[in-house]
Amino acid sequence: MSRLVVVSNRVAPITEGEPAAGGLAVGVLDALRADGGVWFGWSGQVSNDAETLPNPGRDVGRITLRTIDLSRRDYDEFYRGFANGTLWPVLHYQMGLARFDWGEFAGYRRVNALFACSLHAVLRPDDLIWAHDYHLLGLAEALREAGVGNRMGLFLHTPFPEPGVLMTVPAHAEVVRAMAAYDVIGFQTEPDRSAFTDYIVRQAGGEALGGNRLRAFGRIFATGVYPIGVHVDEVRAEAELPANRRQALRLRTNLHGRSLILSVDRLDYAKGLRQRFVAFERFLADTPAAHGQVIFMQIAPPSRSDIQTYREIRHELEAEAGRINGRFADVDWVPLRYLNRSFPRAALMPLYAEARVGLVTPLRDGMNLVAKEYVAAQDPEDPGVLVLSQFAGAARELTAALIVNPYDEAGIAGALDQALAMSIEERRGRHAAMLDVLRANSLDAWRDRFIADLRAAGG
Ligand code: ADQ
Secondary structure, X not given: OOOEEEEEEEOOOOOOOOOOOOHHHHHHHHHHHHHOEEEEEEEEEEEOOOOOOEOOOEEEOOEEEEEEEEEHHHHHHHHHHHHHHHHHHHHOOOHHHOOOOHHHHHHHHXXXXXXXXXHHOOOOOOOEEEEEOHXXXXXXXXXXHOOOOOEEEEEOOOOOOOHHHHOOOOOHHHHHHHHOOOOEEEEOOHHHHHHHHHHHHHHOOOEEEEOOEEEEOOEEEEEEEOOOOOOHHHHHHHHHOHHHOHHHHXXXXXXXXXXXXXXXXXXXHHHOHHHHHHHHHHHHHHOHHHOOOEEEEEEOOEOOOOOHHHHHHHHHHHHHHHHHHHHHOEOOEOOEXXXXXXXXXXXHXXXXXXXXXXXXXXXXXXXXXXXXXXXXXOOOOOXXXXXXXXXXXXXXXXXXXXXXXXXXXHHHHHHHHHHHHOOHHHHHHHHHHHHHHHHHOOHHHHHHHHHHHHHHOOO
C-alpha cells in the first residue's frame, strides 16, 4: 500500500506514548501510527541564516518526522504576512482586519516552493500526499512544477468564503489556480465547498462535471466535505479520569454550587470573544436573579501574539473583563473569570464536564472542536447545554444545540437564560441527539473518508 505523507505548516512535537493536542494532530497521528508514514513541515524555529537546510529526519515509532526551519524573511512574509495577515482574516470574513502586500504573497509562494523542494527529495513515486490548511494552498502547484506526479490532497481546516469575499484578496486568482493543482480538495462543510465551486464556475471559467469533480485550468480534480470530529469515548474517559480531575475538583469546590458557563478558545478575533463578553454583560443586566449564582469562565491562551491585530484583541479583552467585573462584582462574587493561559488537554476535558453551559460563539469557524469536545465530555445522565454560533462549521451537525447569532448580544443573553433553566429531560434529549451525530462523524471517519477519496483520485 502506498505510504502516507502528511504536510502541515507545523509538525506537532510528538513523543511516543503521549497524547497529542488538537484535532489535526490527533487525527493525522492516528493515521500515521496505523500504517507508518512521514510528517513534514516547519520546525517552529526561525533561523537567522538567509538559506536554510532541512533538519535531519527523526523516527518516532513508525512515523518519520521531517522538518525545515524558516528564515526570518520567510517567517515575516509567509507566516505573519500572507498566511495570517491576509488569508486568515479573509477566510473568516474579517476583511477589515486583513492587509495585503504583493511582496508577502511572493514570500508565501516562495515558502510553498521551499516546502515542495525539500519534500521532493524524500518522496517515493506512489506516496499519497495529504496537505493541511491555508498555509499550503500553493504546495501542489509547486510540486507539479517540480515534476511530481503523485496524488495530492488538501484539507482546509478554515471556512472557504463566498467569491465576493475571497476576491477582496488581490491575488485571489493566483490562489485558486494553485489550489486546482491538488487532486482532492476537502472542506469542513457543504457551504464551504459550494463557495469554492461557485468561484471555479463563475470566476475561473471552470465547469462542474458531476460526482463532485471540477474542470478548471486544464485539470480535473475532486472536492469533498469531511467534517472533522473527535474521539467521542476517549474525550469522555479523559473527562472522568481521576488523575485529570484535580483542577476540575478545585473549581467545583470554589463554585459553591453556582452554575458555570465555560468558553475555551485560542485568543483570536475570529472566535468572537469581545462580542461574547458584551453578551454576558447583557445577560447580567437583564437577569438580576443570576447575580451571585452564575460564573462565566473564559480560557483563552494568547496565540500569534507577534501579529498586531492579535495584540489589540488581547488588550481589548483585558479592558472589557475589568469593566464588566467592575460593574457587577460583589464582595463575595466575581462574575467573569478571564484566564489568559493554556491548559493541558487532559485537564481541559474535566473542566468541560463541570460546566452547565458551553458557550461557543465564533464569528466564523471552520468547524470548532471545542464545541464537539464539550458535548463528548458531558455526563449523559446530567449533561450541560451547548450554546453554539450559527457560523461555526459544527452548527451544521450539532443542530440540537441552542444556536445563536454571535453578533446578537440579546440573543446570546436569552440563550444563556434558557440554557441555565433547561429541564434535565430536555438536556438529556439534546445531548443524546448530538452524541449520535458525533459518533457518526468521528475523527476516524474524517480521516478514513479523506484518505479513501485521495487513494481513489486520478494521479
Ligand atoms: P482552532 O482555530 O485552533 O482550529 P478549535 O477547533 O476550536 O480551533 O480547537 C482546536 C483544539 O485546540 C481543540 O482540540 C481544543 O481542545 C484545543 N484548545 C483550544 N483552546 C484551548 C485552550 N485554551 N487550552 C488548551 N487547549 C485548547 C482550526 C480551525 C477550526 C477547526 C480545527 C480543526 O480554526 O475551525 O475546527 O482547526 O480542523
